[in-house]
Amino acid sequence: MRSVSFIKIFILNKQLLYHESVGFSIALLRFSAMITLTLNGRFDINPENNEVVERKCNMNSGHPDKQARIEPVRLGLESRFKFRCHKDIPCFTRCCRGISIILTPYDIILLKKRLELTSGQFLALYTVPQLLEKTDLPLVLLKLLDDEFRSCPFVRDEGCLVYSDRPTTCRYYPIGVASLSHKEGADNDGFYIMIEEPHCKGFEEDKAWTIGEWRRDQGVDIHDEINAGWTDLVVRKRSFPMNVQLTEKAKQLFFMVSYDIDRFREFVLESSFLKRYPMDDQLLEKIKKDDVALLGFGVDWLKSVLFKENDPLEGSRS
Numbered sequence: 001m002r003s004v005s006f007i008k009i010f011i012l013n014k015q016l017l018y019h020e021s022v023g024f025s026i027a028l029l030r031f032s033a034m035i036t037l038t039l040n041g042r043f044d045i046n047p048e049n050n051e052v053v054e055r056k057c058n059m060n061s062g063h064p065d066k067q068a069r070i071e072p073v074r075l076g077l078e079s080r081f082k083f084r085c086h087k088d089i090p091c092f093t094r095c096c097r098g099i100s101i102i103l104t105p106y107d108i109i110l111l112k113k114r115l116e117l118t119s120g121q122f123l124a125l126y127t128v129p130q131l132l133e134k135t136d137l138p139l140v141l142l143k144l145l146d147d148e149f150r151s152c153p154f155v156r157d158e159g160c161l162v163y164s165d166r167p168t169t170c171r172y173y174p175i176g177v178a179s180l181s182h183k184e185g186a187d188n189d190g191f192y193i194m195i196e197e198p199h200c201k202g203f204e205e206d207k208a209w210t211i212g213e214w215r216r217d218q219g220v221d222i223h224d225e226i227n228a229g230w231t232d233l234v235v236r237k238r239s240f241p242m243n244v245q246l247t248e249k250a251k252q253l254f255f256m257v258s259y260d261i262d263r264f265r266e267f268v269l270e271s272s273f274l275k276r277y278p279m280d281d282q283l284l285e286k287i288k289k290d291d292v293a294l295l296g297f298g299v300d301w302l303k304s305v306l307f308k309e310n311d312p313l314e315g316s317r318s
Helices: 028-037 107-116 120-126 168-172 211-218 222-238 248-259 261-270 281-287 291-306
Strands: 008-012 015-017 041-046 053-055 079-084 125-133 138-142 175-178 192-196 208-211
Touching: 041 125, 053 138, 107 222, 107 261, 107 291, 120 261, 138 248, 168 175, 168 222, 175 211, 208 211, 211 222, 222 281, 222 291, 248 261, 248 291, 261 281, 261 291, 281 291
Parallel strands: none
Antiparallel strands: 008 015, 041 053, 079 208, 125 138, 175 192
């Protein structure tokens, strides 16, 4: 089981103050903080001063200028909190509007299967590409509806249409992850934060959880395990100096492996890829049918080629 290595993040007067932890640079700390907050949907970090700001939207809440409260307290897997979301709560589905959701590779695998689309069709219909700040890595955001509230395309007044296959972001809420870096031998208790939005009444409910119980109940532990290799790859690239850039072909390859899994399968099986990178028959048969296995293979392959000086597509073209 891979454990989380920790980065100390203190939030004070909406400012993030970074303390460097062994083996990590300030740039990497900033990356981890940015991912932490944007994964919970409603937050941005001003790159000029690292101020945490809540995204504004007209939700008729009566408190348009209030910002979410984020306690500067490290929470672990045994930390307890009270929270429950259900259809009878007055704020039901409000957290699904006016949001910014970064999709992970496993999110796309689940959603494209749920909607009976290819990965390419899903990307075209439901996502917006974006470069990760201060890197040249492409990420994808969920494309919101062009309505008054900038709603998630899968939310209705009665709830989520894809609830059992909802993104990792939605599963974590209202928990934030203070580090997304994985390292063998690190403290296994995790580093989490609680995000309380002014409209949310879920904290007034009596249902008590530990963070560990919440993660298991919401299926986050499975998502994190499947996405762990990809997360490590992103964190590693973010730690590089700004002048270390990927080629356009390398960026296209990263995007294809991370998000367009059906096209990656075609690339592996129908090009000269297997001549350049042979694999055993058992693995080959598995990746022909299993998207998760193909993703794991693709991420390991990316790690082996993107951090070398050679062109990652050399020898793999048809």
